[in-house]
Amino acid sequence: MNRRDSIKTIVISSLASGLVLEGCLPKEKKTVYENVWKYKYGRTPEELKRDLELLNQVFFSEGEINKIRVLANLIVPPNKDGNIDDAEVPEFIEFIAKDAPSFQKILKDGLEWVDTISNKEFGKNFIDCNVTDQKSILDTVAFPEGKKTKEEVFFSTLKDLVITGYFTSEVGINDLGYKGNQPNFWDGVPDEIMKEHGFSYEKDWNYKFVDPLKRNDLAKWDDDGNLIS
Amino acid sequence: MQIIENEKKYDVVIVGSGAGGGMATKILTDNGLTVALMEAGPFFDPANPDQQLHLKWPYESPRRGRGSTRAFGDFHASYGDWNVDGEPYEMKGDTKFNWWRSRMLGGRTNHWGRISLRFGPNDFKRKSIDGLGDDWPIGYDDIKPYYDKVDKLIGVTGTKENIYNEPDGFFLPPAKPRLHEMYYKKGAEKAGVKVIPSRLSIVTKRISNERGVCYYCGNCGRSCGVYADFSASSCLVFPAQRNAQGRLDLYVNSMVREVSIDNNGKPNGIVFINKDDNKEYKINAKVVVLAASACESARILLNSKSPYHVNGLGNSSNMVGKYLHDSTGTNNLAFIPDLMNRKTYNEDGMGNMHLYSPWWLDNKKLDFPRGYHIEIYGGLGAPSYGTGFNFNSLNSFFGLDVGGYGERVREEVKKYYGSTIGFNTRGESVPNIDNYCEIDPEKKDKYGIPVLRFNYNWSDYERKQAKHMNETVKEIVQNIGGHMLWENKGVDNGLLKPGEVIHEVGTTRMGNNPKTSVVNKYEQLHDAKNVFIVDGGPFVSQADKNPTWTIMALSWRTSEYIINELKKQNI
Numbered sequence: 001m002n003r004r005d006s007i008k009t010i011v012i013s014s015l016a017s018g019l020v021l022e023g024c025l026p027k028e029k030k031t032v033y034e035n036v037w038k039y040k041y042g043r044t045p046e047e048l049k050r051d052l053e054l055l056n057q058v059f060f061s062e063g064e065i066n067k068i069r070v071l072a073n074l075i076v077p078p079n080k081d082g083n084i085d086d087a088e089v090p091e092f093i094e095f096i097a098k099d100a101p102s103f104q105k106i107l108k109d110g111l112e113w114v115d116t117i118s119n120k121e122f123g124k125n126f127i128d129c130n131v132t133d134q135k136s137i138l139d140t141v142a143f144p145e146g147k148k149t150k151e152e153v154f155f156s157t158l159k160d161l162v163i164t165g166y167f168t169s170e171v172g173i174n175d176l177g178y179k180g181n182q183p184n185f186w187d188g189v190p191d192e193i194m195k196e197h198g199f200s201y202e203k204d205w206n207y208k209f210v211d212p213l214k215r216n217d218l219a220k221w222d223d224d225g226n227l228i229s
Numbered sequence: 230m231q232i233i234e235n236e237k238k239y240d241v242v243i244v245g246s247g248a249g250g251g252m253a254t255k256i257l258t259d260n261g262l263t264v265a266l267m268e269a270g271p272f273f274d275p276a277n278p279d280q281q282l283h284l285k286w287p288y289e290s291p292r293r294g295r296g297s298t299r300a301f302g303d304f305h306a307s308y309g310d311w312n313v314d315g316e317p318y319e320m321k322g323d324t325k326f327n328w329w330r331s332r333m334l335g336g337r338t339n340h341w342g343r344i345s346l347r348f349g350p351n352d353f354k355r356k357s358i359d360g361l362g363d364d365w366p367i368g369y370d371d372i373k374p375y376y377d378k379v380d381k382l383i384g385v386t387g388t389k390e391n392i393y394n395e396p397d398g399f400f401l402p403p404a405k406p407r408l409h410e411m412y413y414k415k416g417a418e419k420a421g422v423k424v425i426p427s428r429l430s431i432v433t434k435r436i437s438n439e440r441g442v443c444y445y446c447g448n449c450g451r452s453c454g455v456y457a458d459f460s461a462s463s464c465l466v467f468p469a470q471r472n473a474q475g476r477l478d479l480y481v482n483s484m485v486r487e488v489s490i491d492n493n494g495k496p497n498g499i500v501f502i503n504k505d506d507n508k509e510y511k512i513n514a515k516v517v518v519l520a521a522s523a524c525e526s527a528r529i530l531l532n533s534k535s536p537y538h539v540n541g542l543g544n545s546s547n548m549v550g551k552y553l554h555d556s557t558g559t560n561n562l563a564f565i566p567d568l569m570n571r572k573t574y575n576e577d578g579m580g581n582m583h584l585y586s587p588w589w590l591d592n593k594k595l596d597f598p599r600g601y602h603i604e605i606y607g608g609l610g611a612p613s614y615g616t617g618f619n620f621n622s623l624n625s626f627f628g629l630d631v632g633g634y635g636e637r638v639r640e641e642v643k644k645y646y647g648s649t650i651g652f653n654t655r656g657e658s659v660p661n662i663d664n665y666c667e668i669d670p671e672k673k674d675k676y677g678i679p680v681l682r683f684n685y686n687w688s689d690y691e692r693k694q695a696k697h698m699n700e701t702v703k704e705i706v707q708n709i710g711g712h713m714l715w716e717n718k719g720v721d722n723g724l725l726k727p728g729e730v731i732h733e734v735g736t737t738r739m740g741n742n743p744k745t746s747v748v749n750k751y752e753q754l755h756d757a758k759n760v761f762i763v764d765g766g767p768f769v770s771q772a773d774k775n776p777t778w779t780i781m782a783l784s785w786r787t788s789e790y791i792i793n794e795l796k797k798q799n800i
Contacts, residue, residue, distance in 0.1 A: 041289045042282040044271070044308055047298050051291060075634040088288070095291045135635075143632035156619075163617030163638055168287035168294070173612055175639065176646060177573035181284060181611055183444035186578045188405030193572055199411045207388050207426060210402040210433045215442055219434045221381070225389065225399045227434075 054098045064111050065090050070127045071114070072162040074134060082171030089165040096161060103157065110154025185212050232500060234511045239265045239478075240795065242499050242514035244485045244529065247336030248777045249763035249784040250520030251461030251469075252379075256788035257518075258473040262795070265512050266466065266477060267501060269484045269521075270308050270332030273339065273462055275452035282306050282451035287613050295614040302613060306339040306452035306460075307331040315675030319682040326683035327728040328524060334481060335462030336522070337731065339452040342581050343459060344604065344775045345385045345430040347376045347782075349394030352772035359598045361690075362660045365769040366741045366750040369396065375782035383459045383781070384436035386579075387428040395587045401434045403427065404445075406583045407576050409607035409650050412565055414584065416708035422603070422701065423589045430459035430778075431579045439468060447610065449580025458580060459777075480512070486678050487533040487542075488517050488760060494537025496760050499529075502676040516759045516791055516800060520784070523766040524553065524666050527736040528681050530747075531668045541668075543737070543754040548747050550666045552738050553683070554771055556730040557601065557656040557691045559698045559723040562714040563706040564623050568607075568648040576609040576647075588656075588773045597693035600773040601656025603701070609647045617642050626712055649714070650706075654698035657773040659690045660735050664727070685727040695722035732776050734765035752787040759800040763787050 039051060060068065072084040072093075084090070097103045114126040114137060122133050129137075142159075144152040166172040188194070188201055188209070201209070208227075220229040240262040243250045254266050273280055282304045287293045294303040300310035309332045318328055331337045350369040356362055373396070379385075380399040387400035403426035406414065414424045431449060435442050440463070441455025449458040456463040470477055482504040489511060491497045498513040519526040527550045533542035543549060581604075588600030621641040624631045669682040699717045706713055717723020727733075740746025743755035752767045754760040763784035765776050772779075794800045 039289065039291050040279075041285050041303065042280045046314075050298065055291065076638050077635060079639075081639075092291070092293060096293075096295065099292045099295065099297050138634060142634055143630060159620075159634060160618040163620050163642065164612075164614055165293065167612045167616045167642065168614060170286065170288055173286070176612060176643060178609065178611055179573055179575040180577035180609070181286065181446055181448075182575075183446065184575055184577075186404055186445040186575075189408045189411070189576070190572075190574055193408065193574070194411075197408065197411065197567065199408075199415075201405055204411070204414070205406075208402060209405045215402075215434045217435060218438075219384070219401055219436050221399045225397060227400070227402065229434075 054095060057098055058094075059097045059104070060094055064108070065094065067111050067114065067127055068093055068158075070134070071138075071158060072165075074131070074138060075159050075162045076166045081175040082166070082169070084162070084166065086171045087166045087169035089162055089169070092165040093158075093161050103161075106154050106157050110151065110158065113151055113154065187212065232509045232511050235513065237513070239263045239512065239514040241265075241516040241518055241791065242267065242512045243518040243520060244499060245269075245336060245520035245522065245525070245764065246334050246466055246479075247331075247338050247461050247520065247522065247764070248780045249765075250518070251335065251338070251465030252781045252784040253518050253520060253763050253788045254477065255465045255469040256785055257791065258469045258477045260788075260792050261476070262792070263476045264473075264478070265514060266479050267483045267485050267499065267512070268334050268336075268479065268481045269504075270334065270336075270481065272479075272481045273308070273333040273335055273452075274467070275306065275339070275460065275463060276454045276456070281454050283446055283448050283454045285451075287611070293614045301340070301450070304448070304451050306450060307337065308333040316680070317672065317674065318680050319669045319672055321682055321684040324683050324685050325726045326685050327726050328681075328683070328733070329728070329731045330522070330525070334466060334479075335452070335460045338459065338461040338777070340450050341731075341777065342604075342775070343429045343431055343449050344581060344585075345383075345428050345459070345778045346587075346602075346774035347396045347398060348372070348772045348774055348779050349396055351394045352770065352774065355599070355770050359592065361598055362770050363738075363740065363745075366739055371750075372779070372782050372786065375785045376778065378785060379778060379781045381436075383430050383464055384432045385428055385430050385778070386426065386433050388426045390425050392423075392587065398428075400428070401432065401436065404433060404579050404583050407578055407608045408571075409565070409568060409647070410582065410584050410605065412567065412709050413605050413650060413705065416705040416711075417586055417603070419708040420701065420704045421589070422586050422705065424584055424586050427579075427582055427585050429579060429581055431581075432457040433579070440464065443579060445578055447577030447580055483510075484676050484678070485521065485529055486676070487529060488519075490533075490535055490537060490542075494535065496542065496757050502678070504676075507676070515795070516761070518787075518791070519760070519762045519766075520764045522764050523733050523736045523768075524681055526762055526764055526766050527666055528668070530737070532679055538756070543747050543756045543760065545756050546744050546747060548738065548745065550736050551662050552660045552735040553664050553666050553685060553733060554658045554660045554735045555727050556732040556771055556773075556775075557658050557687075557694055558725040558730045559654050559695050559717050560725070561652040561654070561699065561702045561717065561723075563650050563652070563702070563711040564626060564714055565648055565650055565706075565709055565711040566626070567710060568650075570644055571609065571647045573609055573646070577611070578608070582606060595697065597690055597697060598659060599657035599690065599694065601654050601694060601698055602773050604653040604655060605650055606653070607647070607650040621645070623648070650711070652702045652705075654702065655730060655773070655775070656691075656694050656698065657771050659688065660738075660770055661688065666736060683728075687721055687724055687727065691724055692720070692722055695724045699723060732765070732771060734768035734771055734776055737762045737766035738769050739767040740769065751790040752783060753790070761787055761791060
């Protein structure tokens with residue numbers, strides 16, 4: 001049984017028996033467990049089955065995935081804040097192509113085209129070209145105007161997927177500077193930013209906003225609807 | 230097919246566990262009645278780690294949240310969307326109707342926007358004001374005590390405003406506006422549009438020791454794991470279960486087909502298909518309460534045909550399914566250059582806008598009869614699938630080149646992060662007898678139940694209103710130096726398709742006249758005293774408000790009526 005099969009078996013059997021995966025798993029299965037946990041996001045049994053079926057299939061060849069990786073690194077070059085591999089962009093694109101089949105032909109044809117054109121122009125496959133030559137190919141399709149050519153559709157599609165894949169990853173979210181998705185108390189826009197934009201809660205509003213010190217006291221009102229706790 | 234009959238006889242069987250059904254379950258069981266609660270979908274508890282959706286990151290989904298199996302994205306708390314597997318619906322003529330169904334405990338209250346508005350005095354008397362549609366047989370004073378009770382039980386943010394048709398209630402404190410909301414306020418007030426803090430059923434201050442207090446993750450649409458927002462499961466059904474001491478039986482995965490009748494034509498329970506074994510079962514009850522949603526309850530009535538009720542139950546008037554109406558809506562998006570190059574901070578806030586604009590004009594001076602309100606969205610939200618698509622298209626506003634790749638990607642994505650404001654304008658349509666749902670003559674769902682067929686078209690009342698919506702938004706955007714990202718054109722001026730605002734109501738409307746209405750002012754069928762409807766079906770008109778608060782207030786009122794009528798042995 002390969003790794004993906006064992007994930008499937010474990011998850012499906014745990015669903016069938018209603019048991020939660022936990023406890024004394026042997027080491028190998030623990031890794032499997034972590035992989036299942038990675039994508040634990042409140043699926044219904046039908047959705048989970050669909051995810052597992054897709055995770056179990058392979059759509060892009062190893063060569064195509066390498067090409068996607070090279071292209072993705074040109075689209076979002078690595079720097080100290082993050083890179084395509086840490087963001088698991090190739091894995092995301094492999095999945096999304098199976099999840100949304102309308103991407104399949106565009107991406108496959110486009111990946112073939114980059115080699116066709118690089119062989120024509122430089123006599124070698126795209127990933128074997130130097131960066132300057134690779135960019136010279138991408139530059140021909142990176143600034144579409146009016147109705148897009150097939151190659152421009154490919155590069156726009158790939159670019160959208162690479163950028164969204166990067167910025168929805170852990171490193172990409174940090175890179176963007178998104179600070180939320182955690183329990184906190186919202187006490188408004190920081191003062192200095194309000195000031196920079198010419199706003200002030202005190203000046204612009206005449207309301208009692210949430211009081212962080214009293215928000216855990218049970219709400220009580222007088223008969224006129226005035227909060228008294 | 231053989232129907233398996235449960236020996237037990239309940240006082241009440243309730244069909245549907247959303248806002249209306251959840252409220253009826255709570256009130257009826259709290260008052261000592263035995264209740265069977267029917268839900269077509271599975272059990273759902275947002276606090277259950279296996280079902281939990283809040284506080285997830287996009288990369289916890291292999292598709293980064295893309296809406297492949299859920300139309301509003303992977304983390305959206307709805308099992309089912311415009312399509313439910315094996316449960317189709319049909320359309321007549323050039324109708325384009327979209328019907329959202331959430332097959333799960335709590336129904337659509339798990340994913341809704343939590344906008345919790347009372348209808349005002351005018352909203353019950355529209356015909357008296359503009360001559361269109363009909364007045365309700367009740368007025369604001371009849372429902373006010375129940376709105377008060379709902380406020381105190383469930384919790385709703387807000388502020389005292391003393392606006393006649395936007396009644397104040399018992400409010401929890403509002404949260405401070407976000408930055409883009411300050412811009413909205415500035416632009417709106419310059420355009421003469423009133424702006425007030427939002428009225429959301431989100432617990433900003435403790436309302437019960439059984440529920441948590443909002444911790445501002447901004448994701449109420451995922452259904453709150455600490456029960457700090459209103460979902461019928463966590464705020465009504467679970468408390469009812471704890472309190473009911475065995476008087477409440479919850480039937481999940483149970484698809485109700487029809488109301489059953491005895492040998493004299495009197496309703497005596499319901500027949501349902503158990504989705505797990507595909508067999509038909511019967512529940513016996515003295516009283517039947519339908520709360521399956523306006524369209525689904527109409528479907529159940531229309532499918533409850535017998536020699537005593539040849540048109541379906543409660544349909545001697547031929548009104549079941551008629552007057553179906555949804556809120557109107559247009560969506561707009563604008564780019565605000567002053568919001569470029571933002572310093573980032575946690576701006577999640579509550580799971581919806583912190584302020585909004587209630588209807589501020591007098592329709593007597595306008596060329597359309599009904600009002601609308603403005604909802605907005607924006608800010609430094611969490612990235613999701615789609616973030617970074619056409620990453621620098623806003624460059625076009627500055628004559629800069631659009632496209633490219635490389636170092637500029639990070640820079641330009643950050644430059645425009647949080648620089649747009651979305652406007653969802655939502656209004657009242659005029660109920661129309663020619664907009665309806667009916668039983669399709671041929672098609673059945675996978676359980677063998679005849680399906681609905683919709684017939685619905687907008688009129689000039691709605692089209693003119695939509696034009697006004699778009700013009701208002703444009704003016705507000707111009708007032709803050711922004712640019713519209715699209716223009717709503719076409720014959721409908723960008724009106725969303727009927728059903729798409731997910732406020733469908735009116736299919737079993739209330740009235741004093743049994744010839745022109747389905748239920749009386751207590752939501753009781755004119756044709757059968759022991760059948761009640763507590764979803765949006767009984768609404769005579771929609772108001773420019775979201776329907777949930779009114780559904781719950783009416784359900785509470787009807788539940789009290791049921792309790793009294795049972796005591797008096799009238800039903």
